[in-house]
Amino acid sequence: MAMLHIVNKSPFEKVSFRSCLNHAKAGDSILMIEDAAVGAIDGTSFSEKLKAAMADKTVYVLGGDLAARGLSEDRMIDGIKSVDYAGFVDLTVENETTQSWL
Amino acid sequence: MKFTIMVNEGPYQHQSADSALQFARAVLAQGHEIFRVFFYHDGVNNGTRLSVPPADDRLIQKEWSELSKEHDLDLVICIAAAQRRGIMDEAEAKRQGLDADNIIEGFRISGLGQLIEGGIEADRTVVFGD
Amino acid sequence: MATKKFMFVNRKAPYGTAYALESLEVVLISAAFEQDVSLAFIDDGVYQITKGQDTTGIGQKNFSNTYKALGDYEVNKLYVEKESLEERGLTQDDLMDLVWEDEDDDWAEKPSIIMVSRSEMADVMAEQEVTLSF
Numbered sequence: 001m002a003m004l005h006i007v008n009k010s011p012f013e014k015v016s017f018r019s020c021l022n023h024a025k026a027g028d029s030i031l032m033i034e035d036a037a038v039g040a041i042d043g044t045s046f047s048e049k050l051k052a053a054m055a056d057k058t059v060y061v062l063g064g065d066l067a068a069r070g071l072s073e074d075r076m077i078d079g080i081k082s083v084d085y086a087g088f089v090d091l092t093v094e095n096e097t098t099q100s101w102l
Numbered sequence: 103m104k105f106t107i108m109v110n111e112g113p114y115q116h117q118s119a120d121s122a123l124q125f126a127r128a129v130l131a132q133g134h135e136i137f138r139v140f141f142y143h144d145g146v147n148n149g150t151r152l153s154v155p156p157a158d159d160r161l162i163q164k165e166w167s168e169l170s171k172e173h174d175l176d177l178v179i180c181i182a183a184a185q186r187r188g189i190m191d192e193a194e195a196k197r198q199g200l201d202a203d204n205i206i207e208g209f210r211i212s213g214l215g216q217l218i219e220g221g222i223e224a225d226r227t228v229v230f231g232d
Numbered sequence: 233m234a235t236k237k238f239m240f241v242n243r244k245a246p247y248g249t250a251y252a253l254e255s256l257e258v259v260l261i262s263a264a265f266e267q268d269v270s271l272a273f274i275d276d277g278v279y280q281i282t283k284g285q286d287t288t289g290i291g292q293k294n295f296s297n298t299y300k301a302l303g304d305y306e307v308n309k310l311y312v313e314k315e316s317l318e319e320r321g322l323t324q325d326d327l328m329d330l331v332w333e334d335e336d337d338d339w340a341e342k343p344s345i346i347m348v349s350r351s352e353m354a355d356v357m358a359e360q361e362v363t364l365s366f
Contacts, residue, residue, distance in 0.1 A: 001358060006228070008118065019243065019275055023354040034117045085128035092226050093103055093134075099241070099363040100229040102110070110251075110366060143254055143366070182257060214261040221362040222236050222267070229365055 303332030
């Protein structure tokens with residue numbers, strides 16, 4: 001059963017994102033929303049950890065949250081997919097369950 | 103597909119209140135059904151009709167209220183969390199001997215069982231919070 | 233009503249915010265609905281079940297005894313992550329002795345706390361149908 005993990009905390013402020021990566025399984029999807037969107041950027045103290053997770057998991061970011069924080073998609077780690085709210089809904093449908101890492 | 107949405111934060115303080123509203127709209131736009139939206143913790147503050155934000159800001163409570171009217175949504179505020187935070191409907195205010203109620207049209211106050219029932223009945227349960 | 237596998241994920245310490253207290257209220261209700269209930273204690277959530285909590289200095293009600301009552305409601309799968317304890321300098325000895333009585337085994341008292349590794353916790357999470365986090 002594939003799970004959609006929804007993260008909304010910056011990896012630079014809280015441990016939620018790391019905790020999510022530590023518990024997500026191969027084949028799961030991870031969606032960054034709200035403050036977690038900043039985790040999508042390459043060349044940060046967190047990006048290597050996220051890239052390692054991307055070996056067997058798919059990572060998405062809510063594009064509106066990234067843009068709201070003044071970050072453009074061309075600074076994202078290669079392979080991260082940007083979605084809108086319709087895409088968010090699709091992800092919850094495609095995965096059997098969701099877990100929010102509050 | 104049937105969704106239950108849980109909202110754990112109040113409007114204006116945390117973006118999750120906005121995210122939940124945007125998500126609910128997208129669920130409906132995609133042709134899915136919302137079985138219930140359950141408001142818990144400070145999320146109960148999404149159901150007051152006494153918010154007066156500056157004119158150029160959004161009025162989240164009213165947006166929920168209108169969405170509810172448009173799509174016949176079941177917006178449920180947890181009674182235990184609401185009592186602590188002073189969100190009252192007319193019947194509850196009367197029962198508690200209070201001089202006013204403040205719930206906005208489209209919301210109702212009920213027990214936590216409504217959340218569990220939502221989890222059981224819906225195909226997907228999505229939580230928004232801090 | 234159908235039975236589903238519900239998991240309540242606790243990642244926050246008690247008292248600093250209302251999440252622990254109010255999530256406990258949901259857990260008790262879910263038991264009344266006869267659902268297959270599990271609790272996960274990870275990260276700061278492990279502080280919710282430490283023993284010797286004393287709230288006299290902070291003006292809040294000590295609700296830690298409510299965790300002891302969970303067994304009476306047949307909520308007896310409390311998964312605690314070893315790594316989360318270790319990171320915080322804690323061991324299982326720092327936690328309350330939470331038990332339930334097994335009706336099918338002459339009411340024998342059994343531990344409700346199930347110590348799991350991080351990867352075992354991930355397996356338990358993957359089996360759930362409804363995951364509520366606070």
